[in-house]
Amino acid sequence: MxxxxxxxxxxxxxxxxxxxxxxxxxxxxxxxxxxxxxxxxxxxxxxxxxxxxxxxxxxxxxxxxxxxxxxxxxxxxxxxxxxxxxxxxxxxxxxxxxxxxxxxxxxxxxxxxxxxxxxxxxxxxxxxxxxxxxxxxxxxxxxxxxxxxxRFPHNNYGVISINADDVWSMGYDGTGIKVGVLDSGIDTYYDGTEFPSSFERMDYSAYPTIDPGVENTVTGHGTHVAGTVLARGINSLGRTNEGNGSTPFKGAAPDAGLTFLKIGSDANGGASTAAMIAAMDAAVNIYNVDILSMSYGGWSTYHDGSEADEQKVDWVYSQGVPFFLSAGNSGADDHHYSGTVPASGNTGYIAINTSSGSALTFNLVWYDGLGTNNNLYMEYYNSSFTLLAKLESATTESIRGTESKFSRHTLNVQAGTYYVRVFNTSGSSQFFHIYFDDWGYPDITFASPDPDYTIGQPASADYGFAVGSYVSRTTWIASDGTGPHWYGASYILDDIAPYSSRGPRVDGYQKPNISAPGHAIISIRDTDVLTSWNPGWIDNDGITGSGSANYYVMTGTSMACPIVAGSAALLLDYEPATVPQLIYDAIQNSANTSGTGTVPNNTWGYGKLDVLAAISEPLPVELSSFTAKVLKNGAIKLDWRTETEVNNYGFEIERLQGYKIEKLQNWEIVGFVEGNGNSNSPKDYSFTDNTVGYGKYSYRLKQIDADGQFEYSKIIEVNAGNMPDGFVLEQNYPNPFNPNTTIKFAVAETKPVKLKVFDILGNEVAVLFNETAEGGKLYETKFKSENLSSGIYFYMMESDNFRSVRQMLLMK
Incomplete structure (x- = not known):
């Protein structure tokens, strides 16, 4: 049935x-x-x-x-x-x-x-x-x-608040660092002034169709965001209006390079999951960005980091690219409710306020872990507590054990108060969440909302760096001299912005990671969209009422995220080739915690961004060099030097085949070198890896303190040589053998490969490999001969355009 x-x-x-x-x-x-x-x-x-x-x-x-x-x-x-x-x-x-x-x-x-x-x-x-x-x-x-x-999109005071100007004065401005921005579109009017004269750009909004046109006539969001990362401030040089700050309107990394990939549609600025995933992939595999920033997000199904766009964020990180994402603007929407429903029972009536024409559509979410299937559902009631009709989905479960059930009463209700109750047919109590599931109708609010657990997706990814927003500016002066203008009395200087989405995820995972200036940020005005004057326009020269106004005020975590991405560019400028986790750690460990309470927490993450403190963050072991070279015998020798050491237990040497990290967990430990404890003088170290084959390898050092704390070095890359004829099939070892032997092989390009063993009469006795082999990866297979007789055997490797056969001897 x-x-x-x-x-x-x-x-x-x-x-x-x-x-x-x-x-x-x-x-x-x-x-x-x-x-x-x-x-x-x-x-x-x-x-x-x-x-x-x-x-x-x-x-x-x-x-x-x-x-x-x-x-x-x-x-x-x-x-x-x-x-x-x-x-x-x-x-x-x-x-x-x-x-x-x-x-x-x-x-x-x-x-x-x-x-x-x-x-x-x-x-x-x-x-x-x-x-x-x-x-x-x-x-x-x-x-x-x-x-x-x-999904849809979610500053000079901004960069001053994080002390970016002090970092610029040290000579670090993002030069040589390529920042990828995924957003709605960008105004090419500013090429060569606020933006680099020539930068990589492509439109992925209609993926799988792509094209080079990156303008967007619906929203100026992308232009503002890109400016917040790296605007040169050319149009505002020499300005003096103290009402908006006397310094030029520069981005956080005003000399960084730019790759702009459009994901927002021309119809409404929205970005599909497919467009975002394709643009993330291209940013890494085609454009080789150093940093990625995306100020788009929303709510989907599970809120636990398991969905496809979140997995793609984690993949970007695994490729050595730090990824910064806006946390979301749902902290004050009143669209989330949480509570506990007793075993074999139900909650009380949960009040919902609506406006006319709104849709009662909700997603009931609960985390009970894999293998546990507590059964929850919702019922709807009118203001007289009369049960209403509903439609609901079957319960679905994420690969991490979170369950979801979508339901609705109707698409068009009269204004008033409605109620829902949550029922639990299982034998244990369950903490649950109700998310309002129709952002097109914001006038649905819970009477007793919970601002926690509102982190947006894909900022909820395991290895995405989620950025919340705090208030670094409360007012501004418009280009016609009017003002000060403000958003409202609820915004308090240096406090968290009420709209900034809170963590954690529904599985308890810490979010957000950091908070940065995002309120009333001044950046580039998109001349394709913002064509009619309004009080958000900001003049260029500080002389109000005359001249051009190429700047604009926007607010949201969308504005905070690019400030952190630009700050990461300053860190990479200061310490090139730093791995993503070290960048994340530097930002988090140096955060300003004034007024934040104990951190990390669900509101601020680890605190307020301070890029000067991040660059000044002391390292227990100062590594001044780390190099690799291929020796004549094919082995790879690693050399590194420390300038100072504090509490240094030693170095774990980790290796990865290939330059690109395909899995977060597949680094292989190949050795350990003991450290010198405490030292104020340079110390030289070396390690020789004798277990390599052909192809490309990546290495990193895991420096371990005596108390077990550790940090990773930058990743270095080395090519151990190309494969002759596009493949390699090594002689088995040991040979002769009894009872088992190892066979190694590799192909230069990804393709289906078969590896079989035959006896001297040509009878097939074993199939060791029959699947797609990844290009550049050295495979190792075991041949077990317990049930075979002594003698000569042959092993053959074949693919679509080659065949190679070697001989081996079994001696019992």
């Missing part, structure tokens, strides 16, 4: 991902066309494939598009869904063919491998709606989710 999935609310345009900003006088377009489906319109799935669905939103989208096909509003050829397909490993040629035979377009160029805390890899695909169920039935597909979640 088929199990019916009931859906939550139904939208033709999907859940939005917003830029994390509150914009002065700039309209944000939120088009919402709604479809009210009846029960029979909702697709049903067999239980064995239902468990592959990662969110009720995916079934919602498929059901809507099938309804549009049946209504004649879409043809089957038009009705497609962009999805995230999760698999154990990179798909084989046979698996890819099984998808293409269903007319599924596989976007394998953004393949993301399994990572620490992410057991599956994933790729994007475009699936015809009519082939959706067939695709789900394929055994190698482990999970599937929509890639059409759409």
């Amino acid at each position: 088929k199990h019916l999935i009931q859906l939550s609310f139904f939208l033709l345009s999907l859940s939005f991902i917003y830029p994390q900003q509150i914009v002065v006088y700039e309209n944000t377009v939120h088009p919402r066309q709604r479809i009210m489906l009846s029960q029979e319109n909702i697709i049903s799935l067999l239980p064995d494939i239902e468990q592959k669905i990662l969110s009720g939103k995916l079934i919602q989208n498929i059901s809507e598009k099938r309804y549009l096909i049946d209504s004649g509003l879409l043809t089957p050829q038009q009705a497609k869904e962009q999805v995230v397909i999760y698999v154990d490993k990179y798909p084989t040629a046979e698996q890819i063919n099984s998808l293409t035979n269903l007319n599924i377009n596989c976007l394998l160029e953004v393949w993301t491998p399994p990572l620490k805390n992410h057991p599956y890899g994933f790729f994007l695909a475009e699936v015809p709606v009519e082939k959706f169920t067939e695709a789900l039935s394929l055994d190698f597909i482990k999970k599937i989710d929509t890639a059409e979640y759409e």
Whole structure:
């Protein structure tokens, strides 16, 4: 018998991902066309494939598009869904063919491998709606989710507040550091003045279609954000208006390089999950950015760091690129409620206030861990406590053990007070969260909201650096001389901004990481969008009422995030090739904690950004050099020097094959060198790695204190030589052997490879490898011969364009 999935609310345009900003006088377009489906319109799935669905939103989208096909509003050829397909490993040629035979377009160029805390890899695909169920039935597909979640976007006092001007005076301004910015669009009018005259740019907003046009006529968010990172301040040199600060309006790293990848659509500025993932991938694999910044975010399903865009953030970090993300602007929206429901019981009535025309749509979320399935659901009531009708999705579970159930009462309610109750049919009490799930209708608020657990996605990723906002400016003078203008009396100088989203995640993971100036930040005005004067305009020269006004005021965590990204560029300028975790640590450990309470906490993270203190952060062991060279015998020798040492127990040498880190957990420990404890004089160290083969290797040092604390060095890279003929098949060792021997092989390019063993008569006796081999990786296989007789054996490695055979001798 088929199990019916009931859906939550139904939208033709999907859940939005917003830029994390509150914009002065700039309209944000939120088009919402709604479809009210009846029960029979909702697709049903067999239980064995239902468990592959990662969110009720995916079934919602498929059901809507099938309804549009049946209504004649879409043809089957038009009705497609962009999805995230999760698999154990990179798909084989046979698996890819099984998808293409269903007319599924596989976007394998953004393949993301399994990572620490992410057991599956994933790729994007475009699936015809009519082939959706067939695709789900394929055994190698482990999970599937929509890639059409759409998110929207979430300063001279800013850079002064973090002491960036003091760092500039030390000679560090971001020179030579390339910052990648993913945002709505950028005004090319400023090329060669506020922005570099020539910088890399590409539009990924309609992925898989890409093009070089990066302007956006809907929102000026991206121009403002890019300016906050690295504006040169050219248009404001010599200004003197103390009302807005007397210094030029520079970004945090005013000489950094820029790669701008547009993700915001031209229709409404929103960015789909697919666009964000593709742009993240390109930033690393195509443009080789040093730092990545994105001020987009929202709420999706689980709030636990497990979803595809969060996994892609963790992948960016694993490639050696620190990633800074706005925490979100939901701290004061009153859109989140939390509480505990007793075992086999229910909560009291939870009050909700609405305005006319609002939609009662919610996501009930609870974390009970993998293998535990507490069953919760919600009921809706009117102001007279009369039970109301509802639709709800089947409960879905994340790969980390968080459960979600979408539900709604109706898409259009009268203004007033409504109530919900949470019911628990399981035998243990459960802490839960209710998230209002329709950002297009903000006038739904809980009477007793909880500002915690409101961190946005993908800032909630394990290795994303989430940035909250505090108030470094309360007023400003407009370009016509009027003012001071302000946002409201609730904003207190040097206090956290009320809108700044709070942590932690629903699984208790610490967020945010840091807070930075984000309130009333002055940066570049987009001349394509902000064309009519309003009080947000800021003049260039400080002489109000005349001359140009190329600057603008915006507020939000969107503005705080690029300040931290620019600060990271200053740190990299100061100490090139520093690994992401050291950058994160330097920012967190040096944070200003005045007025923040005990840190880290859910409001401030580790405190207020202070980039001067971050650069001045003392290291227990000062490493002045770290180099690698290939010896004549093929071994790799590492040499390093320390200038000073405090409490230094020693160095763990870690190695990774390949320049790019594919998994957060696959560094291999290859040796240990004892330290000198305490020293004020230079000390030289060396280590020779005799266990390498062909190809590229990365090394890092894990410096360990006597008390167990540790820090990582920068990563260095070395090429141990190219493979002859594009592959290598080494002689087995030992040879002769009994009973086991090791065979190593590698290929220069990723391709399917077979490695088989034959006896002297040509009979196949073993298959040691039969899958896709990754280019540049040295594989090691064991051949076990317990059940074979002594004699000569052959092992053969073959692929599409080569075959190699070697001989080995078994002696018993």
